[in-house]
Amino acid sequence: MTDPSNHPTTPDGSPSGVVWDLGNVLIDWDPFGAIAAGVGVEEARAFLEAEDFDFHAWNHGPDSGQPWEEAEAQVRRTHPHWAPHALAYRAHFPASLRGEVPGSVALVRELHAAGVPMWGLTNWSDELYHAHAPRLFDFLALLEDVVVSGTEGLAKPDPRIFEVVRARTGRDLGRLVFVDDRAANVEAAVAAGMDGIVFTDATQLRLALRKRGLPV
Numbered sequence: 001m002t003d004p005s006n007h008p009t010t011p012d013g014s015p016s017g018v019v020w021d022l023g024n025v026l027i028d029w030d031p032f033g034a035i036a037a038g039v040g041v042e043e044a045r046a047f048l049e050a051e052d053f054d055f056h057a058w059n060h061g062p063d064s065g066q067p068w069e070e071a072e073a074q075v076r077r078t079h080p081h082w083a084p085h086a087l088a089y090r091a092h093f094p095a096s097l098r099g100e101v102p103g104s105v106a107l108v109r110e111l112h113a114a115g116v117p118m119w120g121l122t123n124w125s126d127e128l129y130h131a132h133a134p135r136l137f138d139f140l141a142l143l144e145d146v147v148v149s150g151t152e153g154l155a156k157p158d159p160r161i162f163e164v165v166r167a168r169t170g171r172d173l174g175r176l177v178f179v180d181d182r183a184a185n186v187e188a189a190v191a192a193g194m195d196g197i198v199f200t201d202a203t204q205l206r207l208a209l210r211k212r213g214l215p216v
Helices: 033-041 040-046 055-063 068-078 080-091 106-115 126-136 136-144 160-169 183-191 202-211
Strands: 019-020 026-031 097-099 118-122 146-148 175-180 195-196
Touching: 019 033, 026 106, 033 040, 033 080, 033 136, 055 068, 055 080, 055 126, 068 080, 097 126, 106 118, 106 136, 106 202, 118 160, 136 202, 146 160, 175 183, 183 195, 195 202
Parallel strands: 019 118, 019 175, 118 146, 175 195
Antiparallel strands: 026 097
C-alpha cells in the first residue's frame, strides 16, 4: 500500500487527476441515522451490533448491483426479526447522509479551480445514489464523472472496477491518485496500478496531495 507520508510525485510530474471515494471521504455517511429514523435509536444500535446479521455485508449486495427489493426480501426470509430494521435503511436513506466531511470538499474545490480533473468511484447502490446524492451535494458537479458501483454491477475492492475507471477517465491508471477510507480498496487500486492514499482526515490528505505536486 502507498504510504502517503513519503510518496514522491510520478516520474514525469504531478498526477494527471484524482479519483475520489465518496462515503466518509467527501460525504459523511452513517447508516445508523436512517435505521434509527425507522425503528428508534436502541433498536438501530442493536441491529448494527447484532452477531447474527452483518449490515455491511448485506449492504454490499445493492452496492454491487442487487436490486433493493431483492435484498430486502432476502432479510425477510433469513432474518425476519431484523426485517423492519433493514427496510428502515432504504426508506429513510437521506438521514444516513450527514453532510460534507470537514475539509475534504475544500480540497475538491481547490483542485477544480486549479484545473485538475477529478472523478468519483463510490460503492453506492444505483437506486440510492442517483435519487439522492447529486441533489444533496452540489460539489459532485465538479467531478468529470462518478463511477457508481451499483450501476456498474461491480463494487470495490473487485479489481474489475478499476478497469471501468480506466475506460471512463481515458487515462493511464498510473497517473491517477485514488483516495479511499478503506485500506482494502486502496490496496486493490494500487494493485491495479494506481497511486493510493488511505484517507484519515483532510489535513493529512492535503499534505499527501501536496507531496505529489498537486496544487492544494
